Amino acid sequence: MELLALLVLALIGAKDVRHAALAERCPGNAQTASIIRQIERFFHQHPLCPLDVARLVLALLPDVKRREFSLDRTNWKLGKTDVNALVLAVHWRGVAVPLLFELLPHSGNSGTCTRLALLDEVLTLLDCCDVATIYADREFIGQAWIQGLAERGLPITVRLRVDTRIEGLPAGEWLGDLQPGKKAILLDGLEVYGLPMNVVLTWTDQGEPLIVASNATAASRILKGYRKRWKIECLFRALKTKGFRLENTHMTLPGHVTRLLCLLTLAYVWSVLVGTLQETALKTHGRRAWSVVTLGLRSLVRAFSRQVGASVDELLHLIRLWMPHHTMGAETVGY
Structure with missing residues (x-):
């Protein structure tokens, strides 16, 4: 447990997942080579469990409303290995x-x-009625997939391909009815993959078809919700090039990468909890000048780089954020 905590702190301080970078941030008098061997053993055999981490995440991030989710992939290469x-x-x-x-x-x-098995794990942590919707891109389509979600009581808001059939017709043909000057076609209760779904059809600013179906919300509100899917792209950037440099790891074994992702989740959640407490200027479009994660990371790095004696109260406050009751009762604050 002590090494787990030290590695979370090292990840935040180094903003790098390489073993040598983590070892440089671990306190103590041991030789760097010795610390690297400890880190290697951690990734090889520590019983860190993704489900346990997920249970902690939900406890630390309480929500009085039904929860929204996004599903996507992130990938990188190490040599020829994906x-x-x-x-x-x-x-x-x-x-x-x-x-x-x-x-x-x-x-x-x-x-x-694989997707349904992942969601079955989620359903061991919360009930299907706690899920408002799952946002997903065009990779996540197909009748077996959509029907599998319906059987589990899980609603979805998903972007469709132009050849997806809506009421038996390719979605692209419905777009042909979009009149000049009209922003979108809104359709309620049409059959998509054998289920009644609401659909919005429009064009992006780049002239690309944008077709989104949902069994979670009315057609008129689908696009506003679907824009939230972009948040998972921001997450991947924060885990990789803009934050912890996940793609720098030399580990490729599934068990090792799984433990690394668990560590990154813990570091990321702590950054979010701290970042939501920080104030920042707003840009002209109303968004924060700096992301919540960036603000949290900066605050944590700054706090742990100072002399402990001069900032012990601040450090204790940051550590107490790991106690779930410290985030209870503030769920309705808007960010």
Whole structure:
């Protein structure tokens, strides 16, 4: 447990997942080579469990409303080896936070069975009635997948391909009825993959078809909700190039990468909890000048780089955020 805590702190301080970078941030008088061997043993055999981490995430990020989720993949290469992770993120105060993930033994898209198995794990942590919707891109389509979600009582808001059939006709043909000057076609209760779904059809600013179906919300509100799917892309950037440099890892074994993702989840959640307490200027479009995660990371790094004697109260406050009751009662604050 002590090494687990030290590695979370090291991740935040180093903003790098490489063993040598983590070892440099671990306190003590041991030689760097010795610390690296401890880190290697941690990733090889520590019993860190994704479900336990997910249970902690939900406890630390309480929500009085039904929860929204996003599902997507992130991948990178080490030499010729593909590392491909299917990630389910939970939305909290405008941020997507990693909840559960599955390492895929191949490159490319995930399969229906893998996705449904991941969601079955989620349903051991919460009830289907606690799920408002799952946002997903065009990879996550197909009748077996959509029907599998319906059987589990899980609603979805998903972008469709132009060849997806709506009431028996390709979606692209419905777009042909979009009149000049009209922003979108709104359709309620049409059959998509054998289920009644609401659909919005429009064009992006780049001239690309945008077709989104949902059995969670009315057609008129689908696009506003679907825009939240972008939060998981922000999450991946924060885990990778803009934050912890996940793709720098030399580990490719599923068990090792799984433990690394668990560590990153803990570091990310702490950054979010701290970041939501920080104030920042707003840009002209009303968004924060700095993301919640960036603000949290900066605050944590600054706090732990000072002399402990001069900032002990601040440090204790940051540590107490790991106690779930410290985030209870503030769920309705808007961010």
